[in-house]
Amino acid sequence: FQVLTDQPVTMQPRKTSLKARRIGIWAEDKGFAVSAECSEAVQTAAQAAGEAGAQVLVAKPEVDGNALIDLYLQLLLPILASDMPSPLVKALEAGRPIAKLMARGEPFSIGKWALYSAATHHDWLKADETRRRLKRTMSEFFSRWHAIITPVAPTTAFEHVESGDAVTRLMKVDGKPVPYHMFHAWIALATVCHLPSVVIPVPRRKGELPCGVQIIGPEGGDLDVLAIAEALEAQMGGFQRPPEAVLLAPMPARVKGKPVKVKPEPKTKPVKPVKEKPVKPAKVVKPKPAPKVKPPKPVKPAKGRR
Structure with a gap:
């Protein structure tokens, strides 16, 4: 970890067992979408921790879900936009006044995407200061808790949605349409605050993903x-x-209908090499001698009168 983070690991494992550990549970949040299945997975893990001797209680950090995902996007989008073509960056910068008006109200809109992608250094410093305040909040929280268990995603695996763009694309959580970017909501806290996070599986019921x-x-x-x-x-x-049947099952076809037959390329006849005809050497033309020019006759001086 010292190599990866360029920071010393300040805390060694207190112990390898769960006995007497204080573990918080954060299974739901108004600002984050989460399916009943993913929320139940947190409860399953909490019950197992309690059976192992840990002290498990519901303990949500003092974090506003909508504000957290907004901060996450403020810090993420400038990084994603750093390699955009220069003309697009200039267009986004020129459109900042309009983007500010479009960004009002909606948790995530095309206006916020444009505004955060063209963030100034001053904008980033303000977002980073908000991050530092949140890190102090989490530092105080973890002075009372050894760890917290949360969902890692709002839903289990689903068919990838290719329609729309990053702003308008939707996914379904328990049948309800949810903005696609909310898939990152539950990882935002650890990412923004530089907190260690480990994902582990929970026992699967028959037929569940x-x-x-x-x-x-x-x-x-x-x-x-x-x-x-x-x-x-x-x-x-x-x-x-997982069962062998699951591991060896073929991937489902993504395109419905009959498979398209691809015709092989027609065979082409080999091209015969063209014989080059020998080029006759050009005749050397001797230049004609210049015609002889007769010298002009001398002019006799005119006789003048005395």
């Missing part, structure tokens, strides 16, 4: 979070290999 939970700990506590995750995964039965 794989589902995991996220264990988040204090900054610098990577080894401790790994120890909690390892102990909790073992408490829930450890890794369970």
Whole structure:
């Protein structure tokens, strides 16, 4: 971790068991979409931690979900836009006054996308200051808790949606349409605040898709979070290999209808080499001698009168 983060690991594992650990549970939030299945996965992990001797209680950090995802996008979009073509960047910068008007009200709109993508250094400094205040909030939170268990995504695996763009595209969570960017909502806290996060699977019911939970700990506590995750995964039965039928099942066709037959390219006849005719040497034309020019006759001086 010291190599990856260029920072010293300040916290060694307190212990390898879950006994007497204080673990918070954050399974739902008004600002974040989450399916009933993913929320139940957190409850399953919480029950397993309690059975192993941990003190498990509902403990939501003092974080506003909508404000958190907005801050996440303020810090993320300038990075994604850093390699945009120069003409597009100039167009976004020129349209900032209009983008500010379009960004009002909606949690995430084309106006906010344009505004955050063309963020100034001053904008980024303001967002970074908000991040630092949030990091202090989480530091105080983790002075009372060893870790917190949350969903890692709002839903299990679903068919990829290719229609629309990053702003207008929708996915479904328990049958309800949700903005596509909300898929990143539950990872925003750890990403923004530089917190260690480990994802582990929970036992799967028959017919259900794989589902995991996220264990988040204090900054610098990577080894401790790994120890909690390892102990909790073992408490829930450890890794369970999916059935062979699932592993060997063919991928479903993405395009409905009859498969399109691709005609092979027609065979082409080999091209015969063209014989080059020898080029006759050009005749050397001797230049004609210049005609002889007769010298002009001398002019006799005129006789003048005395």
